[in-house]
Amino acid sequence: MPGFPENPRVRFAPSPTGYLHVGGARTALFNWLFARHFAGVFLLRIEDTDVSRSTPEMVEGILEGLQWLGIAWDEGPYYQSRRTELYRLAVDKLISTGAAYYCFCRKEELEDRPAQATGEGRLPRYQGTCRRIPAAEALRRKQAGEAAAVRFAVPQGGSTGFEDAVFGKVEFSNSELEDFVLARSDSSPTYHLSAVADDIDLRITHIIRGADHISNTPKQVLLYNALGAATPVFAHVPLILGADKTRLSKRHGATSVIAYREEGIVPEALRNFLALLGWTPPAGSSEILKDDALIRFFSLEAISRSNAVFDRSKLDWFNTEYIRSYPAERLLPLIEEEWKKAGVKLRSRDGTWLLSTIDLLKGRARSLKDFAGSFRAFFSDEFQPDPAALDKFLKDTGVRKMLVELGDRYGNLEDFSEQETERVLRDFAAARGVKAGALINGARVALTGQAVAPSLFAVMTALGKSTTVERLRGVEQLPLEALSLGSLKT
RNA sequence: GGCGCUAUCGUCUAGGGGUUAGGACGGAAGAUUCUCAAUCUUCAAACCCGGGUUCGAUUCCCGGUAGCGCUACCA
Numbered sequence: 001m002p003g004f005p006e007n008p009r010v011r012f013a014p015s016p017t018g019y020l021h022v023g024g025a026r027t028a029l030f031n032w033l034f035a036r037h038f039a040g041v042f043l044l045r046i047e048d049t050d051v052s053r054s055t056p057e058m059v060e061g062i063l064e065g066l067q068w069l070g071i072a073w074d075e076g077p078y079y080q081s082r083r084t085e086l087y088r089l090a091v092d093k094l095i096s097t098g099a100a101y102y103c104f105c106r107k108e109e110l111e112d113r114p115a116q117a118t119g120e121g122r123l124p125r126y127q128g129t130c131r132r133i134p135a136a137e138a139l140r141r142k143q144a145g146e147a148a149a150v151r152f153a154v155p156q157g158g159s160t161g162f163e164d165a166v167f168g169k170v171e172f173s174n175s176e177l178e179d180f181v182l183a184r185s186d187s188s189p190t191y192h193l194s195a196v197a198d199d200i201d202l203r204i205t206h207i208i209r210g211a212d213h214i215s216n217t218p219k220q221v222l223l224y225n226a227l228g229a230a231t232p233v234f235a236h237v238p239l240i241l242g243a244d245k246t247r248l249s250k251r252h253g254a255t256s257v258i259a260y261r262e263e264g265i266v267p268e269a270l271r272n273f274l275a276l277l278g279w280t281p282p283a284g285s286s287e288i289l290k291d292d293a294l295i296r297f298f299s300l301e302a303i304s305r306s307n308a309v310f311d312r313s314k315l316d317w318f319n320t321e322y323i324r325s326y327p328a329e330r331l332l333p334l335i336e337e338e339w340k341k342a343g344v345k346l347r348s349r350d351g352t353w354l355l356s357t358i359d360l361l362k363g364r365a366r367s368l369k370d371f372a373g374s375f376r377a378f379f380s381d382e383f384q385p386d387p388a389a390l391d392k393f394l395k396d397t398g399v400r401k402m403l404v405e406l407g408d409r410y411g412n413l414e415d416f417s418e419q420e421t422e423r424v425l426r427d428f429a430a431a432r433g434v435k436a437g438a439l440i441n442g443a444r445v446a447l448t449g450q451a452v453a454p455s456l457f458a459v460m461t462a463l464g465k466s467t468t469v470e471r472l473r474g475v476e477q478l479p480l481e482a483l484s485l486g487s488l489k490t
Numbered sequence: 491g492g493c494g495c496u497a498u499c500g501u502c503u504a505g506g507g508g509u510u511a512g513g514a515c516g517g518a519a520g521a522u523u524c525u526c527a528a529u530c531u532u533c534a535a536a537c538c539c540g541g542g543u544u545c546g547a548u549u550c551c552c553g554g555u556a557g558c559g560c561u562a563c564c565a
Binding site for chain 1: 492493494496497500501502503504505512513514515516523524525526527528550557558559560561562563564565
C-alpha cells in the first residue's frame, strides 16, 4: 500500500501519436509530484511501438510541453522502439512456459469478427482457435516461416483483481478477457507486453496513469504473474472532460499544453490548475499552491474518483493570480516574448521604466498577451485605439478641444508628478465648468486607446511628459467612431 | 450489447447516520468615482431517482438512470 514508500520509481509513458494534452500533462504532473514527495525517481518513457502512428515530431512536442510546464524527469526518455530485445526475451519466456502461444490467424480474417460475432449474438472476441494447436506443431510452423502473432493464454475461469490506490478493490472475471496479442506477426510487441516488460525492467513501483487503463490492468496483472514479477501499486486517475462532459478533444478548443503557452498562460498557473483537477489539497489550504506546497501536500489518497471538467475560467483566474504575484523582473522576459511575437516596437528600452510600468499593469492582466494587446500603448507608440472606447469617452468634440488645451498646459508644467498633473486637470475642469471625470476618461482613451486602464495620473507619469502632451494634442486626429455609421450613409 | 468505474451548487470540490451541507472559480447586486477587467461588501446556487436498513438517511446497502472508460496484430 502507498503509505510511505521508500525510493519509489514512477514513470510517465506517453505514446507519441499526438501532442501533449492537458490530461497527459496532469498524469505526468501527478507522477512527478509523487516522486518528489517521496524523494523517488520520475522517469519518462516514450511508447512508440506502433511505428506507423508515432513520429519524432510528436516526441519533440511532448518533451517541449513537459519542459515548459517545469516537469523534469530524472531518467530517460527511454524509447520502446529501442528496447525490442527486452520484449523479445519476455515473449520467449512466456512461450516457453506455455503462458502464451503462437496464433496463425491472419489479421484480415479477424477483422470482420466483430460484425460476424454480433450478428450471431456472440461476443466479438478471439475464439482461441490457435490456442488448441499443440505447442510442437505451432513451433514447427513458426520455424517454417509461417507468420504468427503471439497471444497470451488467459486462464479459463477465475478472476483477476488488484487493489487500486485510488479506486480500491477492482476485480474482473477472466472470462471477460480475451487472449490478447502480445506480439504482432512482424514480432513487434504490443502495448501490454512492452509496458509490463518495461515496468518490470525499470523497477517501477507505482503506476499512476489515466483511469482509461483500469480495464487493461487485469491483463497486465496476469502478465506480471506469468513473468514471475511482483505487481506494482496501481493508482488510476480520473479523466479530464470538456465543458460538455465528454472526453476532451480538439472540439473543445485548446487541449494541447503548448496552446496554453501561446495564449499567454504562465506554466505555474497551468500546473496549479491541473493539480487541482481531481486532487484536493488538505482542508483549509489556499488553492494557490506553488511547487513546494504541491509537493508537500500531494498524496494518492486525496485523488478523487470522478471525472473532472476542465474549467477555462478558473485557469484564467490562476493565471491572473500568478501574473500579479510575480515581480516585474520575472515577468519581463515572458512579456518580451509576447512583444516579439506581436511585433511591438518599444518606445523605450529603459529597464527601470519597463519594470515600473509592468508593475503598474500586472494587477490587471489576465494573460501575458495583454501586455502586447490592450496594454500596448504603454510600451509602444504604435497602437490602434479601441473604437468602443472612442465611442464611449471621446465622442464629444468639446471634450476633444479641451484635451488639446490641457495638453498645452501640461507642456508648460515643470513638476510632472501624479499630484501636479491631477491638480492641473482638476483646476482646468473647474475653470471650464466641466466635470473632471469627463476629461479624465477622455484623456485615458487618448493616452492608452482603451476605456479601461489604471488611474489616469499614474498612466501619465508612466508615459512621461512628452508622450502625454503629444497624445493629448493629437486627440482631434482620432477618428470619431460614433459618426462612422452615419457618415457612410450621407 | 458485455464488463468496469463514477454520481454534492453551472464548474472544481469538502463533509458526513442528526450540519444553517463548507470553500474556491464563475454569476448577480451594492459600495467606491477617474474607467474596470481593480478593490471591498452582500446574495443566489447542490446532496440523480426509487426502495431498504435505521428513531433518523445526502451519507450505509440494493436496484434504476445517466455519464465516462474498456471491449484492436492502438497506446
